[in-house]
Amino acid sequence: MELAVNENLRLTSSWGLCTEAQVSSFEVDLAFDLPQAYRAFLLEQNGGIAEPPCKFSFAREGSQQIEALERFYGIATQTWTDLEVAFHSFHRVERRMPDYLLPIAKTEFGDQICLLLNNKTFGWIVFWDHEKEVDFSDPQAAREPLRNCSLLAKSFQDF
DSSP states (O other), X not given: OOEESSSSOEEEEOOOOOOHHHHHHHHHHHTSOOOXXXXXXXXXXXXXXXXXXXXXXXXXXXXXXXXXXXXXOBSSOOXXXXXXXXXXXXXXXXXXXXXXXXXXXXXXXXXXXXXXXXXXXXXXXXXXXXXXXXXXXSHHHHTOTTTTEEEEESXXXXX
């Protein structure tokens, strides 16, 4: 199966369809509602592998960075592609992200594309740099929970 998400991104594999009940259950576990456009993407496509990896650029620390999106996570999929597993790993097991930051996709080198779910920036998409992670056990560092993130778009549609 191939889905053209836009002219630059084609998902050639999906993880099988997910249901409204699965998405709703995930939102309860997450304790946040998902933006409508991302929710619709999950129900229509449920993630998938970008073939070839989709290159994108963004501003970071005064220069242009180029990365490649490898895959979108889905619901009720294999462990390495599952949205719920990614959420639990990054938040509850390892405490690597603030609760309102949801990893929705992975880049070629292990960085994450995330969805902000807090009120002020609800639905924004950010690049989460794993090499510059925030140490949440350090109270000073925890004051800037998004310092390793760069804005990619202000909505899932724009991304």
